Amino acid sequence: MSSKEHLLFLRKSKRNKIIIRSFQILIFFLFILFYELFGRNNIINSFITSYPSKIFSSLISLFINNNLLFHIFITLKEVILSFIITNIISIIVSLILFLFNTFDKIVEPYLTMINSLPKVALGPLIIISFGSSSSSIIAMAVLISVFTSIETISNCFKNTSTSIIKMLKSFNASTIQIIWYAIIPCNYKNIISSFKISISLCLIGTIMGEFLSSKSGVGYLILYGTQVFNMSLVMASIIVLLIMSLCLYLIIKYIEKHLI
């Protein structure tokens, strides 16, 4: 049986939750309402920005006539593949950097330098190397996300509790055992946080790659819409991207909640 104070606390936190959710929904609907009104009445340049009802009909027509699901599938496939490759590389490289301190110091300036390089500048090089195919798009996404991911994960590995490592060493644990029992499990949460960043970067990289060379995908739709001045198509594709990004984030959040 809950006490009076506890019931009051529960009621207060429930009310707080309702207020937050209500305002989030209200802001969304107000944004849609004003966007529609301003667009229809030419208060904003609807040729550039379009407006919600037009975007929605564009979405429906995309779905019926232009095989929207196929484009989403292509982009999603590239994002997921690049995400997997990015994180496998990041975890392996981070472990190497953690284990070999001297090597870490040798490559540190190079990693920082490459990380700060705008990867899109390497686009032509990637297309020449991988050809005008989905491989070059995946390569672009990996390039964009992998260095940030390495930096985040290797910093987490380096910050693993020294007392836990010391304890394992005092029991004569091997390097593999230290990685297996301490480095990876103690950093589950940090690795998942890095996944959240890398999934967004992979999506950005995939769209950039699709801008450079593609015949399908959501990035291709945006580029095509821009070339034919169909801004409703551009905005509809951007909305699809936002929904994709949200879904991918929620999947990782679900994994975080249920597996860790």
Place this chain on the structure above:
Amino acid sequence: MNSIVCLDNINKSYHSLDYEVKVINNISFKINNGEFVTIVGPSGCGKSTILNIISGLDKDYDGVVTFGEDISISYMTQEESLFPHLSILDNALIALKVKGKLNNNSINYVNGLLRKYGLFDIRYKKVSELSGGQKQRVSLVRTLSIKPNLILLDEAFSSLDYVNRLKISEDVYHIVKEENISALMVSHDIAEAISMSDRIIVLSNRPACIKKEYLISLGDSPIENRNNKDFNYYFSKIWEDINE
């Protein structure tokens, strides 16, 4: 009496690009089977370094460390070194897993220890949900799980409140005596050292050398030893040695 560990002319320095600091200067002592020895001394004089050398964590020193036959060392550090994401039982079993000694007998032994320290009924709880005293008990069970014949205690109770500290020091003392384990403890708490030890080694300031050794002969209970008539004598002597 056979010795379980013998340190002979140990010297240790820490190096940086700008300077070299000698922390241990020609330290030699041995610990006998079943003996409880405590090292006391000024802060930063190198007490923990001695434990790191014996445990094998620090291999960069001059001198010789020899061990008795079938030595099995367990180290309980001053920092909390439990895995927050694991249960009490999994934390208690980690040393056995690392050493490849996990079997039904060892699990039963650990369960027995958990029962003894009031942790058995909550063994599936995550350690992040435990109090400081309970966490220290889990560390103790883990330390004992491999049935060591030498335990190293590095300010192991310093994070506990006074009451829990007294209780756990009583527990550790009885385990050491009942199981005929040897113990080497580092402590800045002179009262704790006197109440638990058979022998106390007092170190000097850096570079640490052995200033004095005291053979302590009080009773069989660290808590009751604090009321022993000789307790104050030892306390004032060691206090003078450290602050001289």
